[in-house]
Amino acid sequence: DLLDQPIEKPLFVFGLPRTGTTLAINLLASDPARRSFLRWESHDPVPPARPEELHAGPRWQKMDEQTKVALQYMPQIAAIHFEEADSPTECQFLMTPSFCSQVYESQADIPGYREWFLHKADYLPAFRFHKRYLQMLQANTGGRWTLKNPWHPLYLPALKEVYPDAQLVMTHRDPADVLGSIGSLIENVRKIYSDDVDLETIGQQFVETFQIMIERQDAFRAQHGQDAIYDVQYADVMKDPIGQVRGIYDHFGEPFTAEAEAAMHAYMDANPKGKHGKHEYSLERYGLSREGVHKTFGDYIERYGIPVKTAT
Template sequence: MSAAMNPDDLQAQATEQTGLDDFGDPSYREGLERYGDALVHEAQLNDLGNVALPPSLVAALVNRLKVVDWAKQHPEVTGERIEAPVVVIGMFRAGTTFLSNLLDVDPSNRALLGWESQDSVPPPLPGERKTGPRVDAAQGGVDMLEMLNPAISAIHHEAASDPTECIAVMGQAFQSISWEAIANVPSYGAWWRAGDNRGAYDYHRLVLQTLQSAGVRGRWTLKSPHHALALDALVDTYPDARLVLMHRDPATLTGSVCSLINVMSSTFSDADHRPYIAQHWSDTLEESIRRIEDFRARRPEHQVLDVRYADLARDPVGTVRGIYGSLGLEAGDGAFDAMDAHRTAHPRGEFGGHRYDVTEFGLTEAAVRDRFRDYIERYDVEAEHLDRPIDA
């Protein structure tokens, strides 16, 4: 293995930066090893990838060290209750970010923000979540990535103070779909999907407990495409979680996901991975649907609320009102007016239009819709046209 990806060396760098050496539950280690090996032998990294990705792994280890140490120094943290979180599940590009940003403006809610997922210790005090030196530092990293690859901002702009995916935290357990999104690593993806993901969710809970322990509490609103592939681990960790499943036209979703992954991974590799991306992420969508259906059949006592992306795009606030009503949620003061104002202030395409074409990846709209015909009919998913998407 390349010295830059050697797990012992990466851990040593994290320890040197923090003065800490307890990484907690050792289940993270196999994922770190497998991912490093896949980066060397599968990802076909370019010079930037070889320079940029090892520090990303070290940064994940650094935050893990700090979280584990904080819990040791403040044992009351592990007694923090994460009560009935609202968890938005579904594939990348299914509307989970759109919905999460609306939920975030409700003062009763508490999202996982981008900066605090990477710099969790010390936990933020009230008034520190949206502004401050740590927010600014994390925003610098966002700006740098968008400078290196400007197309990312049009596809998925996420400021440091915006809600982020749970996978940002789960990546610190090295059992996460997040690492697949920045490099094409089939052996690593096959490994974590075959596991039970308990270590990742245990660590995820510890991070949430840490973040809320300084007094910034609220109803957690979370999101991740990972959850659809690990629902048993999710609800075993959060038995009272309220699940919201986003549904979107598989042809549009597949085209958008493939475009996103291609743009992100092309930052760190010059190889043409489009055939692999098309197969892998189409298979991931199918596997997500299969696992969700299997979960619903085995655990009917755990409600999953179905929400169509088309409805959310056409009537955002009305759809959120419906979600609140179905889940029995109380809205904070002025929540729906704030959502309406947020929607007006941040129109779709604010950072540029995202155009994509499934044919670029050797697919056709008709073939994708035919593959997912049962799913489309079961959930009455509205077809979109890639040249005139619903959210245009």
């Protein structure tokens, strides 16, 4: 029975969005001993893939074709957030059937849904579904589940209840850079669905969302201990990505094999910085200022020792 199959010590990478989670998960997923949730699986998961189907086959090809078509219409997305058909993708796409997913707010400004999602939703059933989904996906494939979703700080207690032995990693970056970058991403996604996108609303909404995320992960640490989550700085990931991933392995007592390291170097060689263009964005475009953001998130910046850039 699939639902009797265990999911042992899954590793979750999260943090405010645009903080290096994508690079981290791609490096971790390069390890042949690990299993990640692939982009094409978020659209066409049944039947569960066999090992030879994870990175080839008709479902992979269909997603690859969809990706190419999407980039023809929105080429700027590639520089903002690029995923191959078989790239590791985010748990939020796995959670959409439960409606507890940031996907919907990314697509549109829906105040009623936002209020429910952030303040009233029961996240536990969503994570029970999350586990069933993974149990189904792993039917024919092995490997330690290694997952990513920037929004997991919103629902860490539910995650921990369903996955009590989960390994948790949080990335940190200057919130001013985070807000400018996420503003650009959300603006471009919402413009797919609407001709009337309020940029200042995006800025205000995500300041509030990030405050809630930080408060909730702080509360989780207060209950489970500061070291319940392993912290990684975006600046360090950019300077030494494989070294920072090795630190994750060391922290959790996992073997960092020569095979894993070689695969990570191969990924970095194949994906140099700027491969898909440079992401240009402006914090002020969303009604925010670097000084104001640093003031709002000052406690968070100080508590986690986050390097920040001052206004010029």
